[in-house]
Amino acid sequence: MELICPAGTPAALRAAVDAGADAVYCGFRDETNARNFPGLNFSRAEMAEGVAYAHARGAKVLVAINTFPRAGQLGLWHGAVDDAVAAGADALILADVGLIAYAAECHPAQRLHVSVQAAAANPDAIAFYVEAFGVKRVVLPRVLSVPEIAAITRAAACETEVFVFGGLCVMAEGRCSLSSHATGQSPNMHGVCSPASHVSYRDDGNTLVSRLGDFTINKFAKGEPAAYPTLCKGRFRTGIGAGYIFEEPVSLDAAEMLPGLKKAGVTALKIEGRQRGRAYIASVVASFRAALAALEAGRPITGAGLTAMTEGQTTTVGAYRKTWR
């Protein structure tokens, strides 16, 4: 299985490649990718340099252009596709059907992947992307169990890729409007969930209060692990009690699920975290590289041991082990 690693900056790309990534995914410094944060991402020149660095060391670069173009502003997204192809990207990670059609028509030789933002979670949806646009891989949403992934992979006429580590998006990816509701900006259209411009923290030495727009997202007692200020992982008081009404601030760590994912026929394993620093990238990539080596050698996988790196300082195997009634 390939290890697909995040990079928000050229330095992070180099760290990922050096730590053993088979491929690195990254985006341009604008609204065309779902991590459009201040100071993050790649200029056109940096993308070309990053591709050259990765290729020289046997790694691939996948360019994420995984937001949905706004009406009347298609040029920004079409330009990103053209520029990523020109930079030598090994694949484009796309979410919008219209943009996938543009890429398939204008760059027929370019390898295309369906982003998790497209929420293609069943064989019929995947078959549409394969038959209509010739996509080669689909990144599956983080709401499926391992048996479901195995069934989808068996039925799919393309490769599948799944997340194994990092922040968990608990909503229908590419469809979530919580950030838009709170701030007017969303990961789907603007490339940013819970934008920093709308975030504030107040720490009086005991309690940390996080706010997003007009909403108080959480209050963390002294010593309690903190979390991102996203509505989906906020703690609220409601008519039926107080607590986390959508999801607790936990992160995915599916290291122990690697044998099952291999058996399911998954082609690639993805690490979340383009917004994270080099220390995170180097450490998580190296840890999963070691886990994959253990898997290949038939040794037991002892777990990535990366809990202290994670949101809420707590990890979960998420939906991979969830059963439904």
Place this chain on the structure above:
Amino acid sequence: MPSEQPARRTAGHEEAAADMPGRVPLVVQLALRPLPLLPLQPILAATLKAVLANHPGIFERLGPHAGKRFGLAPTDLPLAFLLESLPRRPRITAVRTLPARLDVTIRGSIAALIGLVDGGYDGDALFFSRDLVVEGDMEAVVALRNAIDDAQIDLVREGCGSLGPLAAPAERLLRSLLPRPVTDPGAMPWN
């Protein structure tokens, strides 16, 4: 509806503590308290000059946030730093107390703050573990963090560079006191 809660693992106290930066011992903090800050100023100025000369792309990544005033407050030292990121006249000043009107305040142990600069620690992980406190303009914080992380600054080496013949021993001494960055190939693994 899910009928069974997936397994969860929370970082134990020992695991988290082992991964996080240490603090300057109290006795050292007390010993430093009466010392004047003025002698620090030329070292800080030379360090900033070296960093900017070696990493000119920092301001480009800071974008519209260049020019903002950042307060850096080591919680285990009796001083703080005021960073004024003006592209033409950037300045860093050691102060006893940070001024009230700042765009951003970042608080953490000196090891955490240095680790953020040289890439030894991940900023989000320090925030999750409550080893780092950020207040103020969050866009500016994120931009500064990303600009610095991309620059791959070796703060100890670049800071000691201005000390002439004392540079090498000063660098050795500082490195012996600080945790090695996780991105250093010879460093201990994060976990």
